[in-house]
Amino acid sequence: xxxxxxxxxxxxxxxxxxxxxxxxxxxxxxxxxxxxxxxxxxxxxxxxxxxxxxxxxxxxxxxxxxxxxxxxxxxxxxxxxxxxxxxxxxxxxxxxxxxxxxxxxxxxxxxxxxxxxxxxxxxxxxxxxxxxxxxxxxxxxxxxxxxxxxxxxxxxxxxxxxxxxxxxxxxxxxxxxxxxxxxxxxxxxxxxxxxxxxxxxxxxxxxxxxxxxxxxxxxxxxxxxxxxxxxxxxxxxxxxxxxxxxxxxxxxxxxxxxxxxxxxxxxxxxxxxxxxxxxxxxxxxxxxxxxxxxxxxxxxxxxxxxxxxxxxxxxxxxxxxxxxxxxxxxxxxxxxxxxxxxxxxxxxxxxxxxxxxxxxxxxxxxxxxxxxxxxxxxxxxxxxxxxxxxxxxxxxxxxxxxxxxxxxxxxxxxxxxxxxxxxxxxxxxxxxxxxxxxxxxxxxxxxxxxxxxxxxxxxxxxxxxxxxxxxxxxxxxxxxxxxxxxxxxxxxxxxxxxxxxxxxxxxxxxxxxxxxxxxxxxxxxxxxxxxxxxxxxxxxxxxxxxxxxxxxxxxxxxxxxxxxxxxxxxxxxxxxxxxxxxxxxxxxxxxxxxxxxxxxxxxxxxxxxxxxxxxxxxxxxxxxxxxxxxxxxxxxxxxxxxxxxxxxxxxxxxxxxxxxxxxxxxxxx
Amino acid sequence: xxxxxxxxxxxxxxxxxxxxxxxxxxxxxxxxxxxxxxxxxxxxxxxxxxxxxxxxxxxxxxxxxxxxxxxxxxxxxxxxxxxxxxxxxxxxxxxxxxxxxxxxxxxxxxxxxxxxxxxxxxxxxxxxxxxxxx
Numbered sequence: 001x002x003x004x005x006x007x008x009x010x011x012x013x014x015x016x017x018x019x020x021x022x023x024x025x026x027x028x029x030x031x032x033x034x035x036x037x038x039x040x041x042x043x044x045x046x047x048x049x050x051x052x053x054x055x056x057x058x059x060x061x062x063x064x065x066x067x068x069x070x071x072x073x074x075x076x077x078x079x080x081x082x083x084x085x086x087x088x089x090x091x092x093x094x095x096x097x098x099x100x101x102x103x104x105x106x107x108x109x110x111x112x113x114x115x116x117x118x119x120x121x122x123x124x125x126x127x128x129x130x131x132x133x134x135x136x137x138x139x140x141x142x143x144x145x146x147x148x149x150x151x152x153x154x155x156x157x158x159x160x161x162x163x164x165x166x167x168x169x170x171x172x173x174x175x176x177x178x179x180x181x182x183x184x185x186x187x188x189x190x191x192x193x194x195x196x197x198x199x200x201x202x203x204x205x206x207x208x209x210x211x212x213x214x215x216x217x218x219x220x221x222x223x224x225x226x227x228x229x230x231x232x233x234x235x236x237x238x239x240x241x242x243x244x245x246x247x248x249x250x251x252x253x254x255x256x257x258x259x260x261x262x263x264x265x266x267x268x269x270x271x272x273x274x275x276x277x278x279x280x281x282x283x284x285x286x287x288x289x290x291x292x293x294x295x296x297x298x299x300x301x302x303x304x305x306x307x308x309x310x311x312x313x314x315x316x317x318x319x320x321x322x323x324x325x326x327x328x329x330x331x332x333x334x335x336x337x338x339x340x341x342x343x344x345x346x347x348x349x350x351x352x353x354x355x356x357x358x359x360x361x362x363x364x365x366x367x368x369x370x371x372x373x374x375x376x377x378x379x380x381x382x383x384x385x386x387x388x389x390x391x392x393x394x395x396x397x398x399x400x401x402x403x404x405x406x407x408x409x410x411x412x413x414x415x416x417x418x419x420x421x422x423x424x425x426x427x428x429x430x431x432x433x434x435x436x437x438x439x440x441x442x443x444x445x446x447x448x449x450x451x452x453x454x455x456x457x458x459x460x461x462x463x464x465x466x467x468x469x470x471x472x473x474x475x476x477x478x479x480x481x482x483x484x485x486x487x488x489x490x491x492x493x494x495x496x497x498x499x500x501x502x503x504x505x506x507x508x509x510x511x512x513x514x515x516x517x518x519x520x521x522x523x524x525x526x527x528x529x530x531x532x533x534x535x536x537x538x539x540x541x542x543x544x545x546x547x548x549x550x551x552x553x554x555x556x557x558x559x560x561x562x563x564x565x566x567x568x569x570x571x572x573x574x575x576x577x578x579x580x581x582x583x584x585x586x587x588x589x590x591x592x593x594x595x596x597x598x599x600x601x602x603x604x605x606x607x608x609x610x611x612x613x614x615x616x617x618x619x620x621x622x623x624x625x626x627x628x629x630x631x632x633x634x635x636x637x638x639x640x641x642x643x644x645x646x647x648x649x650x651x652x653x654x655x656x657x658x659x660x661x662x663x664x665x666x667x668x669x
Numbered sequence: 670x671x672x673x674x675x676x677x678x679x680x681x682x683x684x685x686x687x688x689x690x691x692x693x694x695x696x697x698x699x700x701x702x703x704x705x706x707x708x709x710x711x712x713x714x715x716x717x718x719x720x721x722x723x724x725x726x727x728x729x730x731x732x733x734x735x736x737x738x739x740x741x742x743x744x745x746x747x748x749x750x751x752x753x754x755x756x757x758x759x760x761x762x763x764x765x766x767x768x769x770x771x772x773x774x775x776x777x778x779x780x781x782x783x784x785x786x787x788x789x790x791x792x793x794x795x796x797x798x799x800x801x802x803x
Contacts, residue, residue: 439757443727446756450777451685457780458693470692477685 010038011098013132014074015088015124016065017044017105018058021139025105026069028137032101033074042069043077045087063359063398071354071361078396084120085127092131099132105139158210165206165214169221172202196252199226200259207260208267215260222256223249280400296415300332303408311397314386316368317408318346328382341366349382355402358387371401373409380409444488448481455481480525487559491621494552498628505549505632509542509657512575512585519554526559529567535574543583544655549629553637556622557587557649565591565646582635582654593641602639603627626651671794673698676717680710680733681725681754690723693781707732714740719749721791723784726755726766737769750791752784 014029016022026042033040044062066076081087092099106121121136128134176195199222207215226249300317307315316336318328328350330336338346345356345363349370356362357369369387373380383405455478463471497503516534520527554573561571569590576584594602603623623637626649630637635653642648672694679690682705694701702717704710707728714722722740726733733753740751753771755762763774773787788794 443756446777447683447727448685450756450779451683451689453778454686454781455689457782458689461780461782462693462696465696466692470696474689474692477688481685 008038009098009100009132010036011095012036012038012040012101012103013092013095013099013128014040014042014069014103015045015084015105015128016042016062016069017084017107018061018065019105019107019139022065022105023068024139025103025137026065026072026074028135029074029103030072032103032135036100038100039075040073041075041077042066043079043088043091045084046078046080047083047087060359064361064364066398067355067359068361076399085123088124089127092128096131102128102132102134104128104134104136106136107139157213161210161214162217165210165218166221168202168206169199169218169225172198172222173225195226196248200252200256203256204259204263208263211267212260212264215264216257219253219256219260223253226252296412296419297332299411299415303411304332307404311385311400313388316384316386317373317381318350318370318384319381319412320350331381339367342368346370346382346384350379353379357384359398369401371405373405373412375406375409375413377413380412383408441492445485448485448488451481452478452485483525487555490552491556491625494625495621495628498625498632503549503632505546507544507546507633509544510547512537512541512543512583515547515551515554516573519551519558523555523558523562526562527571530562530565531568531570532558533570533572535572537575538577540659541577541583542657542659543653544657545633545635545653546629549633550651550653553626553629553651554585554587556626557651560622560649561587561589561591561647565589577656578652582652583656585651585653586648587651588642588646588648590646593645593647594639599639599641603637671697671789672792675699675721675792676719677701677721677723677788678710678714678717678719679703679723680707680728680736681705681723682728683725686725686754689781690784693785697785707736711736711739714749715743718744718747721788722749722751723788724751724753724771726753726757726762734765734769737766737771741770752787752791754779 010033012029012033014025016025029040029042042065044066066078069076077091079087079091081090092102104121104124125134125136176198179194203215203218203222206218304315304317307313316330317332319331321327321329327347330338341363342357345366345368348354348363349356349372352362353372353374354360354362355369355371357366358364360369367386368384371383373383383401385401455474459466459471459474466474494503516537520532520534523532558571565571571590572586572588574586574588576586578584603626626637630651630653633653634655635651637652638650640648640650675698677694677699679687679694679701681687681690681703687703687705691701691703702713702719704713710722710724724733724737724740733755737751737753741749743749750772751770752773752775753766754775754777755766756777758776766774772791775784775787
């Protein structure tokens with residue numbers, strides 16, 4: 001058994017052209033492939049002449065055929081070759097052992113081609129026949145035709161290129177003149193040969209550099225200039241006849257045209273290849289970068305911007321709306337308005353997860369083309385592009401779009417997973433903090449309770465053996481701890497209410513003296529180891545506040561001062577009025593003051609959790625409550641170290657007033 | 670006076686607990702000594718050579734748990750019973766305390782009789798509730 005026969009011949013090849021009945025070829029290829037249970041492939045060869053002439057409609061049709069072929073279960077191949085025969089031959093040669101059948105459409109010839117001895121499809125059939133059996137499908141219709149006007153309209157004019165081409169010719173002319181002037185007549189004979197060569201170089205340069213049309217313009221300009229330089233100055237010489245001159249010029253024109261044609265083709269090839277390579281490379285780098293950074297919104301904006309620049313099309317992303325996952329909404333740009341037909345194509349794309357819109361088998365004839373974005377976890381959204389006038393649609397482009405859509409889906413899925421992971425991390429952190437807080441609070445509660453239970457148990461078991469003084473000491477210790485417990489509970493309840501917004505401030509005009517009196521009385525026992533000094537307050541001043549809550553804040557500040565300063569030190573309270581800030585009340589202690597690190601976080605909730613001073617019992621809420629209460633009344637609380645040592649807490653209440661003298665007099669009298 | 674001549678060291682930072690322990694232990698004839706920090710407790714333990722130590726684990730920075738093994742090593746010839754106090758009831762904490770060398774473990778809050786019972790156990794004094802009142 002020889003090796004070749006081991007490869008099954010089960011490939012059906014359909015050669016596709018931009019033809020109204022080309023779908024017939026696809027259907028036939030599928031049918032034949034099914035018959036031999038093989039595969040089929042649609043081959044499309046793009047030639048330079050097509051590249052030059054292709055209009056938007058034609059590219060759309062080709063892309064549609066290619067997309068359709070893939071949807072029908074076939075494979076689409078797209079080549080660039082100098083001629084259709086060459087492209088097809090290349091493919092057939094490579095795949096020869098597998099090919100069972102080649103399907104070629106016979107096109108009704110049109111125009112002058114009708115009079116050619118062999119039509120183009122017949123040449124293809126002859127070529128293909130060398131590799132496999134050929135089946136001819138009669139396509140009883142002519143090719144698409146475009147009017148001359150349409151062709152002219154499809155050409156983009158770049159004025160700068162024409163100018164540059166003319167400049168090249170001008171340089172050639174100047175060179176000719178320059179050579180004649182510079183070199184002695186004996187050593188250099190200026191004739192039509194060297195002048196022509198100079199102009200030829202200029203034409204070749206223009207065609208190769210700027211394209212076919214500028215090349216042709218350069219040729220025309222050269223003819224005009226040569227007419228001047230060859231005919232006029234050399235008329236007197238008479239040895240070159242007018243006829244020779246004209247023939248020479250005709251030959252020149254022909255050569256220049258040929259050069260322009262070939263040079264511009266090569267230019268097109270090179271440019272296309274370079275552009276594709278650049279876009280592909282940029283796409284890869286883009287996705288590499290994308291998967292490393294950005295939130296979903298940022299990623300989409302970045303992606304849209306880059307893709308629009310690279311593909312030269314308008315780009316949009318559509319994601320399922322939060323309210324209704326069954327439909328997609330524009331996610332980037334957000335305010336994109338779609339026309340009725342485009343909206344339908346978009347919905348169809350999302351519902352059925354297939355390509356719709358321009359040059360697609362479904363919902364064609366719209367402005368947009370939609371590709372579903374599908375990742376491993378399922379469909380993510382829809383990727384849409386709107387073609388601009390000069391967008392080249394070919395198989396490469398058509399195949400790149402789903403690839404972009406899929407890549408985007410992967411990026412979005414990645415970001416989604418990352419976000420989910422982040423959320424889990426945050427909730428874990430929160431849970432950890434919560435359990436730390438609970439354990440801290442339970443410890444804070446248990447310590448005073450331990451004191452109470454212990455003291456009372458001693459009183460109970462051994463009370464009869466203790467002196468009166470010792471029994472009193474036990475009861476006092478129990479009371480102190482009970483008060484401490486009460487203030488913990490008050491603080492926690494206050495904080496909860498402040499946080500939930502359930503606290504109602506009852507603000508009115510109050511005299512600060514009355515409030516201070518109440519607080520110092522309540523704190524008397526707690527302050528027994530410190531020296532409290534209340535400085536005289538500014539007279540005749542009333543402050544707008546919630547007296548009870550401000551009293552609580554002052555109590556917290558005093559409690560704090562007791563906790564953190566050594567026994568026997570002083571604590572001072574003083575009040576003043578500041579014209580710009582409002583009514584100020586300061587609590588100063590004579591302790592060690594605060595480290596800059598503590599200073600920044602002292603008003604945070606549960607600050608104590610982050611510190612090591614667990615020996616001081618408390619919920620770590622007192623100052624957080626002070627801050628919340630003051631801010632809720634439009635004021636503030638701040639802390640600073642006094643230059644002479646100790647910490648100073650300042651409360652500010654913005655609204656205050658002088659009590660009217662009449663009232664004072666009245667009160668006095 | 671079944672705690673007569675016993676040197677008792679309490680390391681705790683809560684004022685009320687120190688108060689009731691001082692009153693109760695002194696009334697049972699013990700010599701009461703206290704420290705409010707881990708470092709102070711270590712120093713006092715070295716100089717005093719107490720018969721028993723009552724140690725609060727909830728000292729700042731978990732110092733209580735850190736000094737526990739060091740307390741046990743101060744006098745290698747003599748066994749020093751250490752009773753630990755803590756507000757934590759978790760098994761984890763108990764295991765850690767026992768591994769660090771604690772001899773008994775009492776969770777806060779507690780009544781004084783529970784502590785006395787544990788102390789009598791450790792000091793091999795006849796465990797009789799009546800004794801406390803003698």
